[in-house]
Amino acid sequence: MNTEHLAYILEAYKCGSVNKAAKNCYISQSTLSSIIKNVEDEIGYPLFRRTRTGLSPTPEGEVFMTHAEKIIIERRNIQRIPESMAENNNLSIICARSAFVLQCFFDFKKHFPCENSHDAFLEAGLRENLRTVVAQKCRVGIMVLFERVIPKYIDLADQYNLDFKVLKRSIPASVMHAKTHPIAQKKEVTLADLAQHPFVADAHIDYDDTLAILGLPDKHNFLYICDRGTIYDAVRKGGYVSIGISIPASDAALLGCQCRPIQDAEPMAVAFIHSRNFQLNARENQFIRYLTQRLEENYPTVSHPS
Known part of the structure; x- marks a missing residue:
């Protein structure tokens, strides 16, 4: 077993497919299949279950992947010491x-x-x-x-x-909304107000660490976007609201938006x-x-x- 093989196996785990992982790693499907089998033989337990839809990790495989990822990260760290x-x-x-x-x-x-x-x-x-x-x-x-x-x-x-x-x-949690948004008419903004409107969020946001704390169910009307400009467009033109820490009013005005504190949100x-x-x-x-x-x-x- 070597660290390069661990990287290939991690890619198979992330893709759930030997074929996709092999393409991503620029090796043949048969080579990757052999690497997985050889590592399984070496450690004495299976890493994956083979199904009609691809690969799924065994319970032992899940734990293996956690440790393998740490090894790959440390390999990168060693390479980047200079x-x-x-x-x-x-x-x-x-x-x-x-x-x-x-x-x-x-x-x-x-x-x-x-x-x-x-x-x-x-x-x-x-x-x-x-x-x-x-x-x-x-x-x-x-x-x-x-x-x-x-x-x-x-x-x-x-x-x-x-x-x-x-x-x-x-730091108060704030909502960003368009100047013409219905929330703009309210004297105070609460979590209950947020629940009444569609919500735009960064595509990389962690639901449990952010949206769940706001009390927004995962079935809420969410729009996930990867870039800042499109988030602003969704707020300005699409009737969406977004949350974060506030920006100065002058900066918000340049974006055509307003930022206001959410009265009952956690800090x-x-x-x-x-x-x-x-x-x-x-x-x-x-x-x-x-x-x-x-x-x-x-x-x-x-x-x-x-």
Whole structure:
């Protein structure tokens, strides 16, 4: 057994088909079938059940895939050691889709220009965010999440040797809607109001970590979209609403939208993750400080009298 064979087997697991996986891996179907059989013979138990519709993992196979994926990730990490240790000031960030964080990124680059930098800013759901940092495809992950799920992601980060630090708590969850949307006529917006209207969300969103917390059933009228521009179009022109942390009113106006707090929604937070295998470079530290400052300015902590 070698790590390349593990990668092929994982692809068969994800595809549920030897034929599809073989094409994706650029090997023959017979070669992949032989690899699976040889590994099964070596470990002494079957990984898959063969059915008319393709492959389905055995219970032992499910556990095997979990460990195999960690091995593949660590192989990538080993291959990228020189890259991770390189002295540079590039920003390599993956973020849960957030107009606020993206604007902070643009503003940071404007206020603190860096010549010859090769920066990257990707967007994905929370789990994909974590997987991307674990695989060292991005060095820093910015997570916008409900406070309720913070312990869950702290545990996941620890399992994969990541540092998890909360930058700001108690951020009101807000709804984004068109200026002409019926919700715009309400003095206050509640979760019950959201349930009355179609909802647009990022295609990579994690239902249990987001929409379920809002009390929206999985049979609700959802539209899942992969890019930010189309989400804005769905809000402006399609009568959809979306949620997240608010953006300044001036920015929302440029988009033809409004952002308003949801009165009875649970609070949200912003956190960041990075691998414990390396230290943040000077510019990464500077960006995290800048983002923290902007979060404090835009979502000031409200002190309640005792």
